[in-house]
Amino acid sequence: MYEPIRTKSVHAMADDAQYPHRSREEELDIQLAGHLSALLAVTDELGLGKAAESIAAQIARLRGTPPVRQAGLSGADPVALHRRALALAGRALVVAASRADTAAAILSAERMDAHTAALAEASLVGAP
Template sequence: MYEPVRTTSVHAHGPHRSRQEELEIRLAGHFTALLTVTDELRVLTPSAELDDAAARLAVRVERLQGHSPVRAVPTTGAATPARITALHQRAHMLAGQALVVATQRGDVAGAALASERMHAHAGFLFP
């Protein structure tokens, strides 16, 4: 009725990562993206709070990846209210994604940092 499979699956070869490793990679990606948006906000609306947040995010990414994060050069342009709001919305979303992954991974420190950043950006969006 059915012919047996005669070749091995293309998916059966190569190194496999554990669920924990996959979550670690995803969390580092979310924190790196959040760091990029935070750097952009730092250029447009300089503040000590954003400087501190960027430093803590960079340390967190370094712990997850084992090396300093690659940091993008912030774009130049006008600090319009619409642009700043859009960046805060993006940061809020990224912090939420990081919170979900950190929670799945059981990373208490990562979850706390993500939650704090989410709250900070929500404070701007919903005063």
């Protein structure tokens, strides 16, 4: 009644050896380095040299190579940049905690504190 299937099914699973696989730890390393790279760009924009160097050192440790640094400035509002940096540091802290990376977690928490303080200072200065 039915003709037998003569070709290989399109639904068959491919050979696992054909595709590269990364461990959870490697994926978290990539994610953490990405968050720290974004934080580095904002930190460079704010002109926080010492903080930027410590972030760059963590990125280099995770990636094995020094990060590419941003050369141009966007001229964005410093308050907006501090808010963005605070959010990025928070994301980095979450990934560092799940990865159990103490050095990156401490750095992220320090950056969160610094940007929170800068935002509090900006709100006091801007208040009438």
